[in-house]
Amino acid sequence: MNRFFLGFVALLVLGQPLLPEFTVTLLNYIGLYALVALGLVLLTGIGGLTSFGQAAFVGVGAYATAYLTTVHGVSPWGTLIVGMAVTTGISLFLGFITLRLSGHFLPLGTIAWGISLYFLFGNLEPLGGHTGVAGIPPINLFGIELKSGRTLYYLIWAVLLSAIVTTQHMLDSREGRAMRSLRSATMSEAMGINTTWYKMVIFMMAAQFACVSGWMYAHLQRFVNPTPFGLHIGIEYLFMAVVGGVANVWGAVLGATLVTLLKQWLQDWLPALLGKAGNFEVVVFGLMMIYVLHRAREGLWPILLRLIPQKRQGRVIEAAEPLPRRSMPEAGSIVLDVQKVTKRFGGLVANNNMSLHVKAGEILALIGPNGAGKSTMFNCISGVNPPTQGEIRFLGDRVEGTESREIARRGMSRTFQHVRLNATMSVLENVAIGAHLRGHKNFIQSAWRMDRTEERRILGEAARQLERCGLSEHLNDTAGSLALGKQRLVEIARALCADPCLLLLDEPAAGLRHLEKQALADLLRKLRAEGMAILLVEHDMDFVMGLADRVTVMEFGEFLAEGPPEEVQRNPKVLEAYLGGVE
Numbered sequence: 001m002n003r004f005f006l007g008f009v010a011l012l013v014l015g016q017p018l019l020p021e022f023t024v025t026l027l028n029y030i031g032l033y034a035l036v037a038l039g040l041v042l043l044t045g046i047g048g049l050t051s052f053g054q055a056a057f058v059g060v061g062a063y064a065t066a067y068l069t070t071v072h073g074v075s076p077w078g079t080l081i082v083g084m085a086v087t088t089g090i091s092l093f094l095g096f097i098t099l100r101l102s103g104h105f106l107p108l109g110t111i112a113w114g115i116s117l118y119f120l121f122g123n124l125e126p127l128g129g130h131t132g133v134a135g136i137p138p139i140n141l142f143g144i145e146l147k148s149g150r151t152l153y154y155l156i157w158a159v160l161l162s163a164i165v166t167t168q169h170m171l172d173s174r175e176g177r178a179m180r181s182l183r184s185a186t187m188s189e190a191m192g193i194n195t196t197w198y199k200m201v202i203f204m205m206a207a208q209f210a211c212v213s214g215w216m217y218a219h220l221q222r223f224v225n226p227t228p229f230g231l232h233i234g235i236e237y238l239f240m241a242v243v244g245g246v247a248n249v250w251g252a253v254l255g256a257t258l259v260t261l262l263k264q265w266l267q268d269w270l271p272a273l274l275g276k277a278g279n280f281e282v283v284v285f286g287l288m289m290i291y292v293l294h295r296a297r298e299g300l301w302p303i304l305l306r307l308i309p310q311k312r313q314g315r316v317i318e319a320a321e322p323l324p325r326r327s328m329p330e331a332g333s334i335v336l337d338v339q340k341v342t343k344r345f346g347g348l349v350a351n352n353n354m355s356l357h358v359k360a361g362e363i364l365a366l367i368g369p370n371g372a373g374k375s376t377m378f379n380c381i382s383g384v385n386p387p388t389q390g391e392i393r394f395l396g397d398r399v400e401g402t403e404s405r406e407i408a409r410r411g412m413s414r415t416f417q418h419v420r421l422n423a424t425m426s427v428l429e430n431v432a433i434g435a436h437l438r439g440h441k442n443f444i445q446s447a448w449r450m451d452r453t454e455e456r457r458i459l460g461e462a463a464r465q466l467e468r469c470g471l472s473e474h475l476n477d478t479a480g481s482l483a484l485g486k487q488r489l490v491e492i493a494r495a496l497c498a499d500p501c502l503l504l505l506d507e508p509a510a511g512l513r514h515l516e517k518q519a520l521a522d523l524l525r526k527l528r529a530e531g532m533a534i535l536l537v538e539h540d541m542d543f544v545m546g547l548a549d550r551v552t553v554m555e556f557g558e559f560l561a562e563g564p565p566e567e568v569q570r571n572p573k574v575l576e577a578y579l580g581g582v583e
């Protein structure tokens with residue numbers, strides 16, 4: 001990719017003098033559109049949020065500079081800062097209202113604010129109403145006035161390429177991994193990721209990209225009116241991102257290029273072909289969109305990528321100082337104490353007056369028939385789904401009602417019965433998500449690669465935990481390519497990456513082969529010896545009985561029995577309720 005990138009830059013820089021005026025103009029617009037589409041790659045492809053309203057942010061950038069340069073004589077660089085500040089304010093406000101909306105309410109929300117801002121531009125008298133603002137001065141860069149499209153071309157593409165490179169860097173970091181897991185909110189929060197904050201960050205970033213694009217647009221046109229910032233253009237931006245491919249930053253460039261060129265050609269050819277004037281390209285675009293969505297859901301970039309032969313090179317783990325570890329609670333002290341927890345789902349009582357406790361350096365197995373309420377108990381304990389009644393103490397503090405990411409921060413980590421991995425991310429990256437709370441570099445530091453030492457330490461930790469779980473050879477595989485049993489082990493490695501003092505494992509041995517089960521049991525014994533408290537739900541009785549110090553049995557959501565494995569195994573109540581069916 002690097003060679004391609006350098007070649008692309010060289011072509012852009014050296015090719016400019018050879019290009020006809022018209023091509024330079026087209027490339028300028030492609031650059032401006034691609035910058036907005038890049039924001040949509042972040043929003044839609046990474047965050048799973050759909051916005052039809054990006055054109056409005058382009059308008060904010062354009063109008064801020066149009067108004068301030070013409071009316072108040074502010075320098076374009078000053079207006080850029082003001083534009084970005086205004087965009088931050090508006091996106092914070094809109095993000096606060098709309099990002100909490102789920103499903104189709106979010107896109108509808110973006111349509112609503114897209115329309116409102118558009119009408120605001122057209123109706124505010126100082127902004128020139130529908131006639132717009134003319135006489136915008138050119139940008140002055142190091143004493144050179146960027147008057148022509150040819151000179152602005154360099155600025156536009158330099159900004160776009162920097163945005164692409166920094167975005168790519170950011171996505172390949174602790175912050176980026178958090179953003180890439182936003183679609184799996186429950187898992188992310190359980191790993192300590194503040195999903196609301198990261199949604200807000202990508203929303204603001206996308207808005208800033210659009211704002212900067214609008215700023216350059218205004219100084220390229222030297223005139224603005226509301227038309228290019230309307231809802232239909234917002235839809236077109238989304239179209240570019242989706243057609244190009246929202247999973248990759250280059251999809252934005254590809255999409256912007258294809259849509260701009262096609263629009264140009266269609267506008268020229270369709271009226272001639274049909275012998276009538278009109279915006280026929282809109283119809284053709286609509287049909288194309290349906291076709292692309294039908295045939296290439298991931299957009300066209302992945303298809304283009306497949307045409308270029310490339311070596312898949314895995315990540316090499318570099319030596320790094322291990323991350324600091326938390327101190328384990330005193331051996332034998334009670335780490336988790338659940339007292340009389342009840343969890344109701346409407347009329348269904350999934351946990352009824354249930355109690356259990358786990359000590360440091362102990363493995364407690366929670367067993368019971370399917371539907372007994374074990375996973376529900378896990379969700380109560382880990383803050384994923386708080387209990388209706390009862391008390392849960394973790395390290396002595398009450399945690400029922402505490403958010404799961406805060407509980408994670410205090411040292412509890414878990415796996416899920418239904419595996420929650422990011423299937424397209426590598427095994428190593430998935431596991432590194434577990435170490436989210438052990439890193440501190442923010443997204444700006446990541447974008448500028450000021451996080452590399454920390455990143456090496458995090459990836460080093462992830463690799464170490466993967467090795468412990470016997471997955472070293474799968475480091476660079478995508479998580480989705482692994483067998484289900486192995487995916488469970490990846491979840492255990494991810495949980496261990498958080499350096500927990502209490503580990504909750506929901507059916508960790510399901511789908512594992514005999515030798516893998518033995519290796520897992522050995523690992524859990526080792527963790528116990530290190531002082532970790534482990535709470536384990538498992539159906540494989542041989543596995544449980546040979547491993548657990550104590551067993552708690554539940555049935556129909558209620559406590560049934562508790563004791564050392566041999567004793568529980570002989571308990572008539574348990575035999576009848578649970579083991580009876582097995583024997």
Ligand code: ADP
Pocket residue numbers: 345348350368369370371372373374375376377
């Ligand atoms: P186990 O893990 O012991 O097999 P669960 O805790 O998954 O059992 O389920 C216990 C009961 O709670 C089941 O009857 C299940 O259908 C119900 N249940 C679990 N989660 C929910 C939920 N989110 N909403 C409604 N019912 C649920």
Ligand code: MG
Pocket residue numbers: 374375376417
């Ligand atoms: Mg379960």
